[in-house]
Amino acid sequence: MSGAGPVAGPDGGLRCPWGLSTEDYVAYHDTEWGKPVHGDDALYERLCLEAFQSGLSWLTILRRREGFRKAFSDFRIASVAEFGPADAERLMADEGIIRNRAKIEATLANAKVLAGWEAGELDALVWSHAPKKPGQAPRTTADVPAVTPESTALAKALKKAGVRFVGPTTAYALMQACGLVNDHLAGCVSREG
Numbered sequence: 001m002s003g004a005g006p007v008a009g010p011d012g013g014l015r016c017p018w019g020l021s022t023e024d025y026v027a028y029h030d031t032e033w034g035k036p037v038h039g040d041d042a043l044y045e046r047l048c049l050e051a052f053q054s055g056l057s058w059l060t061i062l063r064r065r066e067g068f069r070k071a072f073s074d075f076r077i078a079s080v081a082e083f084g085p086a087d088a089e090r091l092m093a094d095e096g097i098i099r100n101r102a103k104i105e106a107t108l109a110n111a112k113v114l115a116g117w118e119a120g121e122l123d124a125l126v127w128s129h130a131p132k133k134p135g136q137a138p139r140t141t142a143d144v145p146a147v148t149p150e151s152t153a154l155a156k157a158l159k160k161a162g163v164r165f166v167g168p169t170t171a172y173a174l175m176q177a178c179g180l181v182n183d184h185l186a187g188c189v190s191r192e193g
């Protein structure tokens with residue numbers, strides 16, 4: 001397989017190539033991506049942002065994350081579940097987020113679904129799909145999958161529970177971002193840290 005391997009950053013430490021492409025990515029790569037995320041609201045935020053990212057660059061979402069947080073009440077499920085049609089229209093006019101009606105409506109509908117769950121239920125469902133054994137560290141970007149059996153199962157479980165706008169690729173991106181899998185390349189400074 002071909003693909004890029006880890007690249008030396010300004011500090012000499014090796015990183016995943018994407019993690020050095022912009023200053024925004026350096027901070028995200030080094031401090032967030034692949035670190036375990038727990039809590040229903042925190043996972044709801046990541047699920048929503050991954051859905052908004054669908055078809056776009058993650059950098060677009062990352063640079064608008066504070067706008068998303070402001071627009072969606074810091075992704076507090078109970079608060080967003082109270083949003084109604086007027087809020088949907090307000091969000092469609094909000095230049096601080098991605099104004100995609102289907103994604104906005106899914107975000108609101110998902111909050112309504114998740115508001116009916118027991119505390120910790122989303123966390124438990126998501127984390128129940130973490131691979132039982134850690135995989136081998138990818139050596140190049142070509143070794144990193146876009147979909148796995150676990151992400152397919154997670155997407156199916158979320159859809160069965162009524163969660164919208166999540167497929168196997170979105171579920172895998174969520175798993176990567178929230179530390180269910182460690183796809184930092186072998187040799188990357190963030191692989192062990």
